[in-house]
Amino acid sequence: MSGRHATTAIAFQHPDAPSGAARAIVLTGTAITTLAGTSGAWWALVPGGLNAAEFAQLMLFGVCFAWIAFAFWTAVVGYRRLVAHGPVSGLRGPVGAADTQAITSRVALVVPMRNEDPHAVFANIRAIGESIGRSRHPELIDFFILSDTVDPDIQVAEEIAWTELRGHLASVCQVFYRRRTDNTGKKAGNLAEFCRRWGAGYEYFIVLDADSLMEADTIIMMTRIMELNRGVGILQAPPTSIDGSTRFARLQQFAGFAYGTVVTAGMSAWQRGDSNYWGHNAIIRTAAFARYCGLPVLSGTGPFSGEILSHDFVEAALMRRAGYEVWMLPELAGSYERLPPTLLDYAQRDRRWAAGNLQHLRLLTTAGLHPLSRLHLFMGAASYLMSPVWLLFILAGVVSALIDSTSAGHRAVDPLAAIIVFAASSALVFAPRALGIIVILRDRDTRRALGGGGAVLLSGLVEIVVSAAMAPVTMVMQTTSLVGILSGATVTWGVQRRDGGRPSRIALLRVHAPHVVLGLALLATALLVPGSAFWLAAMIASLLAAPLLTAWSSGTDAPSSLLGRLVRVPEEVAPPRVVTRADELAGAQAPLVVDGLRRVLTDGRAHSVHLAVLETAATRPAPVPERVARLVREGAWASIDPRDRALALASPDFLATYRRLPVRLDRASHGTPAPVHH
Amino acid sequence: MIRHTTDARVSGAGDASSATGFEASRLHLEDFVRGLGYPADRVDEVIVRLRRERGAMSVEDAAAHLSDWVTSVHRSHHGFHRDVTIEEARTAFVISGAAMWSADTLFTEPDSLPAAHRAALAAGSSSVVPVERPLPMPAQDLAGPRRRRAEPTIRRVSWVPTR
Numbered sequence: 001m002s003g004r005h006a007t008t009a010i011a012f013q014h015p016d017a018p019s020g021a022a023r024a025i026v027l028t029g030t031a032i033t034t035l036a037g038t039s040g041a042w043w044a045l046v047p048g049g050l051n052a053a054e055f056a057q058l059m060l061f062g063v064c065f066a067w068i069a070f071a072f073w074t075a076v077v078g079y080r081r082l083v084a085h086g087p088v089s090g091l092r093g094p095v096g097a098a099d100t101q102a103i104t105s106r107v108a109l110v111v112p113m114r115n116e117d118p119h120a121v122f123a124n125i126r127a128i129g130e131s132i133g134r135s136r137h138p139e140l141i142d143f144f145i146l147s148d149t150v151d152p153d154i155q156v157a158e159e160i161a162w163t164e165l166r167g168h169l170a171s172v173c174q175v176f177y178r179r180r181t182d183n184t185g186k187k188a189g190n191l192a193e194f195c196r197r198w199g200a201g202y203e204y205f206i207v208l209d210a211d212s213l214m215e216a217d218t219i220i221m222m223t224r225i226m227e228l229n230r231g232v233g234i235l236q237a238p239p240t241s242i243d244g245s246t247r248f249a250r251l252q253q254f255a256g257f258a259y260g261t262v263v264t265a266g267m268s269a270w271q272r273g274d275s276n277y278w279g280h281n282a283i284i285r286t287a288a289f290a291r292y293c294g295l296p297v298l299s300g301t302g303p304f305s306g307e308i309l310s311h312d313f314v315e316a317a318l319m320r321r322a323g324y325e326v327w328m329l330p331e332l333a334g335s336y337e338r339l340p341p342t343l344l345d346y347a348q349r350d351r352r353w354a355a356g357n358l359q360h361l362r363l364l365t366t367a368g369l370h371p372l373s374r375l376h377l378f379m380g381a382a383s384y385l386m387s388p389v390w391l392l393f394i395l396a397g398v399v400s401a402l403i404d405s406t407s408a409g410h411r412a413v414d415p416l417a418a419i420i421v422f423a424a425s426s427a428l429v430f431a432p433r434a435l436g437i438i439v440i441l442r443d444r445d446t447r448r449a450l451g452g453g454g455a456v457l458l459s460g461l462v463e464i465v466v467s468a469a470m471a472p473v474t475m476v477m478q479t480t481s482l483v484g485i486l487s488g489a490t491v492t493w494g495v496q497r498r499d500g501g502r503p504s505r506i507a508l509l510r511v512h513a514p515h516v517v518l519g520l521a522l523l524a525t526a527l528l529v530p531g532s533a534f535w536l537a538a539m540i541a542s543l544l545a546a547p548l549l550t551a552w553s554s555g556t557d558a559p560s561s562l563l564g565r566l567v568r569v570p571e572e573v574a575p576p577r578v579v580t581r582a583d584e585l586a587g588a589q590a591p592l593v594v595d596g597l598r599r600v601l602t603d604g605r606a607h608s609v610h611l612a613v614l615e616t617a618a619t620r621p622a623p624v625p626e627r628v629a630r631l632v633r634e635g636a637w638a639s640i641d642p643r644d645r646a647l648a649l650a651s652p653d654f655l656a657t658y659r660r661l662p663v664r665l666d667r668a669s670h671g672t673p674a675p676v677h678h
Numbered sequence: 679m680i681r682h683t684t685d686a687r688v689s690g691a692g693d694a695s696s697a698t699g700f701e702a703s704r705l706h707l708e709d710f711v712r713g714l715g716y717p718a719d720r721v722d723e724v725i726v727r728l729r730r731e732r733g734a735m736s737v738e739d740a741a742a743h744l745s746d747w748v749t750s751v752h753r754s755h756h757g758f759h760r761d762v763t764i765e766e767a768r769t770a771f772v773i774s775g776a777a778m779w780s781a782d783t784l785f786t787e788p789d790s791l792p793a794a795h796r797a798a799l800a801a802g803s804s805s806v807v808p809v810e811r812p813l814p815m816p817a818q819d820l821a822g823p824r825r826r827r828a829e830p831t832i833r834r835v836s837w838v839p840t841r
Contacts, residue, residue: 142808163715167775171794178807192815199813290813296820318818366820604713608765608772612803 010221010331012093013086022081022270026073033069037424038062044417048407053400060393067386068428071263075432078266082439088331090272092228094221101136103223105203107283109141112190113158114148114183116210122161123585124213125175126168131216131578133172141219143169144198144205146190147179152646155179156596159609181619181650187279188295188311195290202286203227209280212239215334215578222283222332233289233324234316236275236282237335238264242571242579247563248346248553249339251466254459254567256339258436264330273325274372279312281335285324289315292322303358303485310356313380314363317373321366336571336579342554343470344503344511350474351481354384358485387478394539398525401532433464449573451565459566469549472542476515502554512546519543597645598637602660614652621651632658703736710737714744714768715777723781731785744771747784748799754788755800766802773805774798 041061045054094100109128113121125143132138145162149155162177169175178194185192191207199205204226206219214237222235241253241260268275277284293315298305308314316326340346360377369377404413437460440446441453450456503511522540526533542549557564571579593599599606614621628644631637640648648654707728711721728734732743741764748767752759762770776783776799788796798805 163772163775164778165775166773166798167715167778170775170779170798171792174805174808176805176807195813195815197810197812198808199811199815201808201811287813290815292818294815294817296817363820367822604710604768605715605772607713608769612769612773612806615803616806 010093010329011087012091013089022077022266025077026070026266026270029073029076030066030070033072033428034062034066037065037069037421037428040417040421040424041065044414044421047414048404051400051403053396053403057393057396057400060389060396063389064386064393065425065428067382068425072428072431074266074270075259075262075435076266077269078262078264079435079439081265081269082262083442088329091225091232091327091329094224094228100217100221100224103137103140103220103227105140105223105227106201107141107219107223108144108194108198108202108205108286109208109219110144110146110191110194110205111208111210111212112146112148112187113210114187114190115151115154116149117590118154118158118161119590120586121210122158122165123588124208124211124582126165126585127578127582128208128214128216128219129165129169129172129175130581131214132219133169133216135216135220137220138172141173142202143173143175144194145175145177146194147177148183148186148190149179150183150646152642152649153593153596155649156599156606156610157591157593159613160591160593160599160606163605163609177613179613179617181617185295185307186309186311188308188315191311192290192294195286199286199290204283205286205289206283207280209337211338212280213242213336213578213582214281215576218332218334219283225329226283226285229325231323231325232273232327233285233292233319233322234277234282234326236277236326236328237332238278238328238330239281239335239337240333240569240571241339242336242569242575243338243583244341245556246341246554247466247557248343249341250557250567251463251553252339252346253569254463255433255467257569258440258460258463259433260436261330262432262436262439264328268328268330271328271372273327274320274370275316275326275328276376277312277316277319277326279310281337288319288322288324292324293318298359298362302488303355304362308356308363309359310353310380313357313360313376317363317366317369317377320370320373321368334576334578336576342503343473343550344507344554347474347477347481347511350384350478351485354478354481355485357381357384358482384478384482387475388482390475391479394522394536397535398522398529398532401529402525405529405531430464433460436460446570449570450568455566455568459568462563462566466553468538469542469545470553472539473512473515473546473549476518476543477511480514503550508547508550512550515543515546519546595637595645597632597640597648600649600655601632601658607655607659610649611652611655614650614655617650621653622647624648624651624654629654629658706737707734707740710740713772715772715775716781717777720777720781724784727781727785741768744768744784747788751788751791751796751799754791755796770799770802773803774801 038058038061041058045058050058094102111121111125125145129143132141145158147155147158149158158179159177162175166175178197180190180193183189194205204223206214206222208214218237222237225235226232238260241249241256244250244253295308295311295314297307320326340349357380361381363377364374437456440450440456447453447456450459519540519542522536522543526536526540559565575583596606600610601607624647625644628640628648631640632648704725707725708721711724711728712718716724728740728743732739734740734743745762745764745767748770749759749762752762771777771784774795776795779795783791783795791799
């Protein structure tokens with residue numbers, strides 16, 4: 001199969017092999033293409049002379065064109081790498097399967113989680129653990145579940161799930177559970193706390209998100225590569241998107257498979273050891289990370305201050321600043337993640353990422369950063385800033401069309417040049433997709449697995465149509481998010497919804513109101529300025545249909561339906577073992593914990609494990625109000641509000657006192673009842 | 679103001695409080711076995727074995743067996759070990775996830791348990807998190823000079839000009 005969907009048997013070239021022309025192709029190609037495109041736009045606009053709106057339009061066009069040209073040349077380089085099937089150059093790699101398995105280092109698999117669905121997360125961990133159990137060195141690998149969960153009911157559910165997981169993996173590896181009593185530094189702080197407390201025990205750690213999955217072979221291979229390359233600080237295994245069931249998620253995962261593969265291969269080819277880190281499914285050299293990647297709190301107030309939200313790019317930049325290389329290796333198969341099920345969930349996640357990436361603008365001047373690290377930080381922010389730039393470009397076009405319409409007999413735009421520029425822009429936008437499809441078509445196994453060449457082509461077409469229809473919608477969503485962030489609206493690092501479900505009509509109308517309003521405004525413009533209708537038609541249709549588009553894309557298709565047979569990815573046709581197992585475990589009935597306090601006070605297992613976990617917390621519990629004791633005595637569980645439940649669950653004395661035993665088992669362990677405050 | 683509460687534990691015996699004789703004893707035993715972490719579909723099997731093989735007809739009997747068994751696991755793993763209290767035994771059993779292994783676990787000779795299982799039971803609540811092996815992680819100075827890695831390397835790192 002093609003690209004990163006190949007096996008983990010990766011060929012490596014001599015580490016000091018020359019880097020090749022990939023970087024020059026991307027940077028020079030982007031510069032020349034941008035210059036050519038912007039010249040073309042100037043040629044199209046110049047016949048009537050440039051008014052202020054047209055000048056702004058030209059500048060904004062140059063920025064947009066540079067962006068798509070950069071993606072185009074990255075895809076070209078990626079395509080070249082994928083079809084060449086060459087060895088990975090610049091890294092030492094294991095020689096043969098026996099060498100791959102010859103790891104000697106201890107590795108921690110760390111799973112930061114906060115108010116996630118424990119059943120689904122622990123299913124993933126168990127599937128990974130069972131995969132590790134089939135490897136040669138399970139004893140070198142430990143799991144750390146780093147819980148920042150504050151919801152009392154989820155806390156108890158996590159603890160119960162953890163004991164079961166320990167039982168299931170007892171013969172394989174250790175599974176530790178650590179809960180913080182605060183959320184300092186958010187996810188980055190959670191990982192830093194792991195390093196500060198246990199970092200010296202592990203040469204490497206691998207960060208897994210709540211929805212991450214990795215095959216043991218991949219984990220072992222990554223560890224071996226790190227052992228053989230002491231100059232590498234972070235090695236990222238780009239995750240393949242899997243398990244999408246809604247149309248939105250399936251289209252996204254098809255795009256990730258077909259086009260993301262080409263772009264990721266391109267980024268890896270030209271960035272090499274100056275690459276980036278995506279926050280999960282990556283292995284990190286623990287000592288170097290602790291020494292050089294501690295994140296400061298940014299001074300001041302506002303969106304560019306406070307704790308660093310999107311920590312991954314910054315940690316990669318600091319690692320690179322210290323002289324360690326950061327690699328992204330798309331050849332590493334067996335690395336998976338799941339996608340948000342609907343456009344609204346995607347937008348919610350995107351808003352959090354946007355807040356984090358915007359913060360990176362302040363970090364561009366950080367002392368001593370590698371130029372490519374600065375580029376990564378800039379590109380991360382630019383990926384969100386491009387939406388308002390595109391919107392401003394359209395608005396500038398509308399304004400210049402309105403101005404031109406007032407000048408009778410005046411030829412404002414050279415139509416031939418405009419069409420050529422439009423065609424060139426479209427070609428640049430869609431070329432990465434075309435290259436991705438060609439890579440699939442060249443691979444006979446993949447092509448057949450996905451239903452043949454016709455199905456692959458049709459899938460590509462469907463994805464292009466839907467993504468083109470969604471592009472204006474996401475543009476407006478990102479723009480409104482940015483406005484909200486910059487105006488100081490609170491950004492909460494909320495819980496990501498991962499389980500799908502169709503949004504309500506009210507939610508659709510509320511979220512898409514700005515789209516419909518903008519669509520109506522553009523429709524009015526098109527009616528006022530007939531010449532602009534051709535250029536605005538697609539955007540107007542997309543914006544006005546946004547609620548329908550979201551509702552449609554949140555739906556599902558039967559596997560036997562036309563769309564069910566299209567936009568497939570290899571992991572759908574032949575699911576990897578770790579994915580199948582995780583799905584099987586997640587599909588089993590989830591133990592229900594609706595009231596954590598009641599469960600702890602009435603269930604021996606929950607009580608034992610909860611007290612054991614509390615013993616590991618360093619903080620002093622707050623007093624429990626007397627009313628909680630009274631309600632517990634009366635059995636009025638539903639009357640105890642969540643805040644009081646959390647207070648009671650944090651107090652070992654309270655829990656020991658009010659444990660409801662059928663009979664007293666060990667009188668020595670239950671002395672005088674604990675004091676209660678009121 | 680601080681006051682001491684009355685002990686509500688006995689009065690909160692739950693469903694079993696209204697049951698009679700044998701039924702109450704059975705319900706208590708079920709509650710005890712479930713509290714060890716056994717899945718619902720395995721509780722009956724464990725109770726049958728407790729009664730048949732250990733003569734454990736009440737929770738006290740079962741708890742005593744648990745305590746004796748975990749003590750013997752500790753001895754098998756550590757050598758000499760003091761007797762384990764019932765609460766300690768229950769915590770060790772629950773934290774290790776031993777109920778997930780099989781219904782036979784509680785009746786297996788400690789020496790014939792897999793070493794990893796013995797170790798998990800012997801670790802008890804101290805295995806929630808391992809012994810700390812700290813690494814200092816200072817916050818970096820973003821305005822200050824770049825900190826170059828001091829660690830030895832086996833090959834050239836292109837970005838570091840001094841190398």
